[in-house]
Amino acid sequence: MKSRWPMFALYGVLSVASIFWLVPVATVAMISILPLDQSSKGWWHADLSTATLANYGRVWEHGLSGYTLNSLIISLLSVAITVVLGTLAAYAFARMAFRLKGTLYFLLITTMIVPVQIILIPLVPWFRTLGLNQGSAQYLGISLVHTAFGAGWALFMLIGFFSQIPDEVLESARIDGASEFQAFLRIALPLSVPGIISFVIIDFVFVWNDLLMGLTLLDSDHRPLTVGLANLQAPQLNQDDIISAGSILAILPPLILFAILNRYYVRGLFAGAVKG
Amino acid sequence: MRANSSHRAAVTPYLFVGPLFLVFALFYLWPTIATVASSAFRWGMLNPWQTQNPADWQFVGLSNYADTLNSGDFWNAALNSAIWLIVFPTLVLATSFPLAILIWNTRRGASFFRSVFVIPMTISLSAAGVIWSFIYNPDVNKGVLNAVLHVFGLDKASFVFGPLELHAGRWLSDPGILHLGFADIRLVNLFIIIPAVWAFAGFGVITFSAGLTSVPAELIDAARVDGAGRLQLVRHVVMPSLRPSILVVGVVSVIFALRTFDIVFVTTGGGPAQDSEVLAMLLWKQVFQFLDTPQGGLAAAIAVLMSVAMIVIAMPYIRATLKEQR
Numbered sequence: 001m002k003s004r005w006p007m008f009a010l011y012g013v014l015s016v017a018s019i020f021w022l023v024p025v026a027t028v029a030m031i032s033i034l035p036l037d038q039s040s041k042g043w044w045h046a047d048l049s050t051a052t053l054a055n056y057g058r059v060w061e062h063g064l065s066g067y068t069l070n071s072l073i074i075s076l077l078s079v080a081i082t083v084v085l086g087t088l089a090a091y092a093f094a095r096m097a098f099r100l101k102g103t104l105y106f107l108l109i110t111t112m113i114v115p116v117q118i119i120l121i122p123l124v125p126w127f128r129t130l131g132l133n134q135g136s137a138q139y140l141g142i143s144l145v146h147t148a149f150g151a152g153w154a155l156f157m158l159i160g161f162f163s164q165i166p167d168e169v170l171e172s173a174r175i176d177g178a179s180e181f182q183a184f185l186r187i188a189l190p191l192s193v194p195g196i197i198s199f200v201i202i203d204f205v206f207v208w209n210d211l212l213m214g215l216t217l218l219d220s221d222h223r224p225l226t227v228g229l230a231n232l233q234a235p236q237l238n239q240d241d242i243i244s245a246g247s248i249l250a251i252l253p254p255l256i257l258f259a260i261l262n263r264y265y266v267r268g269l270f271a272g273a274v275k276g
Numbered sequence: 277m278r279a280n281s282s283h284r285a286a287v288t289p290y291l292f293v294g295p296l297f298l299v300f301a302l303f304y305l306w307p308t309i310a311t312v313a314s315s316a317f318r319w320g321m322l323n324p325w326q327t328q329n330p331a332d333w334q335f336v337g338l339s340n341y342a343d344t345l346n347s348g349d350f351w352n353a354a355l356n357s358a359i360w361l362i363v364f365p366t367l368v369l370a371t372s373f374p375l376a377i378l379i380w381n382t383r384r385g386a387s388f389f390r391s392v393f394v395i396p397m398t399i400s401l402s403a404a405g406v407i408w409s410f411i412y413n414p415d416v417n418k419g420v421l422n423a424v425l426h427v428f429g430l431d432k433a434s435f436v437f438g439p440l441e442l443h444a445g446r447w448l449s450d451p452g453i454l455h456l457g458f459a460d461i462r463l464v465n466l467f468i469i470i471p472a473v474w475a476f477a478g479f480g481v482i483t484f485s486a487g488l489t490s491v492p493a494e495l496i497d498a499a500r501v502d503g504a505g506r507l508q509l510v511r512h513v514v515m516p517s518l519r520p521s522i523l524v525v526g527v528v529s530v531i532f533a534l535r536t537f538d539i540v541f542v543t544t545g546g547g548p549a550q551d552s553e554v555l556a557m558l559l560w561k562q563v564f565q566f567l568d569t570p571q572g573g574l575a576a577a578i579a580v581l582m583s584v585a586m587i588v589i590a591m592p593y594i595r596a597t598l599k600e601q602r
Contacts, residue, residue: 007383014378014385018392024407024474025396027420031410042417085296092292104293108300113590115535117556117579119303121563121572122310125324148303151296180288209400211538212556216564226402230542233406240410240418247406254398 032056032244039240056249059232059242064249066221067228071208072253073139074224078146078207079200085147086154087196091184093155094162095170105155112152119145120216127217138222142214146207153206154199161195162188197264205254225250315340315576321563324572340577350578352550353558357582359465360536360554361589365529367473372480372525373518377510379481380488390485397478401471405542408471412447421447449548462551468543476532480525487521488514527590534586555582 030043032055038046092098093105123145127133132141165188173183189196211226218224229250232243314325318334325333344350372393379389396404413419416426422445425431434452435442442452447467454461491514499513515522537556540546546553546561553561555578563575 010378010381011385014375014382014389017375018389021392021396021474023420024404024411024471027410028407040418042423044420044423081299085299089293089296092289096289096292098286098289101289104297107305108296110587111300111304113531113586114308114583115531115556115579115586117535117559118311118583119307120560121576121579122307122314122324123303124321125326126307126310129326129328144299145303147296148300151300151304154296180292184292205398209402209538211400211402211541212560215541216560226400226538229406230402233409233542243406244410247403250403251399254400255395258395258398 028244028247031240032248034241036238036241039244040238055241055245059245059249062232062242064225064228064246067223067225068249070139070214070218070222071224071226074142074146074214075204075208075253077139078143078150079203081143082147082150082154082203083196083200086151086158086199087189087192088184089151090155090158091162091188094159095165095188096180108155109152111149112156116149116212119149120212123217134219136222138218142217145213145217146210150203150206153202157199157202158192158195161192165191194264197261201258201261201264204257208254311576311579315573315580317573318570319572320566320570321572325576336573340573341581344574344577344581349550349553349558350555353553353555355459356462356465356551356553357534357536357555359461360469360533361530363466364469364472364476364533364536365526367469368476368480368529369522369525371473372477373484373522375477376481376484376488377514379485390481393481394478396475397482399475401475401536401539402542404471404475405468405539408474409448409543412467414445414447414449448544464544464548464552468539468552471543472532472536472539476529479528483521483525484518487518491517530590531586534582534589 027043030046031039033051033053034043034046035050035052035054038050089108093101124133127138127141130141131137132144169191170183170187173187174180178186208224209226210224211230214224215227215230225246229243229246232239232246310325310327316335316337317325318336318340319325319332323332375389375393379386379393382389399407411419411421414422416422416431422431425433425444431445433444435444439455439457440452441455442463443450448464451463451467454463495513495517496509499509504512535556536554537560540552540554540557544552546557559575559578559582562571562578
């Protein structure tokens with residue numbers, strides 16, 4: 001039984017808060033489907049029969065298609081590398097004893113705390129040295145930076161899941177002659193799918209939403225959508241219509257991913273770090 | 277045979293950890309060392325400090341740190357970052373904790389309300405800044421906030437309450453100042469923090485909601501049998517169970533607060549003048565905007581100072597979090 005709060009007060013407060021939370025999204029959504037001459041009179045008394053998707057078409061052709069593709073490549077590549085390398089490492093930290101464990105764990109976990117600015121400046125000449133500053137190699141370069149920077153998060157979240165697997169399950173696999181790697185691949189990984197999915201969501205959202213790295217490390221043909229959107233912001237040009245459509249395009253992919261996988265994410269949170 | 281297998285057992289963990297560590301070493305550890313090292317030299321981005329050409333090195337010792345700590349720009353940005361560090365986590369906790377408790381107490385619609393608050397969590401801070409620029413639009417025919425205030429005749433109102441000076445309407449250009457005597461708090465920072473809280477509070481709501489399911493029902497029943505009121509219940513039963521969640525949300529929002537760059541970049545670019553310039557922005561401008569001046573070492577010094585500050589601030593929290601996890 002939960003305590004009984006006065007229900008009208010409860011729903012009243014929640015409804016008012018919901019309106020505050022929804023107005024910004026509603027504003028952008030409305031401006032994005034209205035012609036400029038309608039939205040500049042105030043979207044709240046616009047003529048809805050003029051609604052159109054033309055703004056989306058225009059912003060797409062305005063260059064956002066390229067930025068969107070860049071964002072997709074960078075996000076998928078980063079998440080893929082981070083998940084593969086992160087699960088391997090997290091499994092070792094959760095299930096094995098080794099001499100440098102404490103030191104390595106501490107070093108990797110510092111990526112959660114230390115601000116990204118500590119690596120930003122030397123990365124530019126470093127990419128040049130490694131040949132990661134031109135063409136498609138830039139995708140790989142920034143993805144590896146995202147992987148390094150996401151290492152702490154990956155371990156923080158994934159170790160929790162791997163350490164919850166009962167000893168007997170992995171032990172029986174070893175008795176059957178499975179190597180440590182086979183036990184990881186066939187037993188530990190499938191059992192940790194909810195945890196891995198909640199990490200995938202967080203990491204995808206994190207990488208997709210990055211502006212600073214993309215702005216600093218990539219040339220203008222390879223920059224992500226966040227940079228493209230920021231470039232549209234020019235107060236002297238009256239282009240609220242395409243800026244709003246661009247914002248919606250930028251927030252949709254992580255939102256869709258979250259909506260599809262939300263169930264796993266919540267389950268992952270329930271089982272993982274938060275419960276301790 | 278036996279020696280062989282135990283040898284293999286000793287190597288196996290490193291094979292698992294090795295790949296991640298290699299990426300970490302190349303793209304985190306080495307750049308970090310390079311930042312720290314380059315902060316002792318004088319250089320600019322056009323001719324960056326690099327290990328392979330020691331002939332170009334201009335050693336200046338600690339003078340980059342001395343110059344930084346003596347510069348007004350640094351302290352202006354440090355004050356704004358401090359505002360972020362205090363106000364952002366406070367507002368995140370102050371909104372998401374009550375919301376999660378309220379949602380927890382609903383009979384119906386919990387998942388609807390949770391979605392409303394959680395959805396903006398997937399929105400990037402840069403997109404949140406763009407979205408809120410529409411809300412803040414000074415034109416009463418475009419910006420919702422000013423349109424609502426206009427109805428009450430407040431959209432161009434200016435107030436002075438003691439040390440607080442507030443100009444409604446110009447939220448991102450000149451919203452006013454809080455004079456604290458030792459420092460002038462520029463309110464524009466607050467109006468950039470609000471969208472960030474809007475986007476980030478969902479992380480708190482979802483984390484607290486998950487944490488609330490772990491509050492033992494027997495404990496709540498027992499407390500109610502003992503006659504605990506609603507607020508006592510929250511304070512003595514729910515709060516202790518949520519300690520790990522509060523720590524996670526608190527630490528993550530502190531970490532985000534110091535890193536802040538994106539949302540400032542898209543809303544004000546650090547302006548008006550330098551009123552909303554945070555440390556991350558000052559550093560970025562110094563090294564990437566003024567390529568021809570040798571300010572790289574200064575920027576590196578700022579990066580080191582930020583990291584030290586973050587480690588000092590966050591260490592106790594991280595320790596506590598890790599301990600709770602064990």
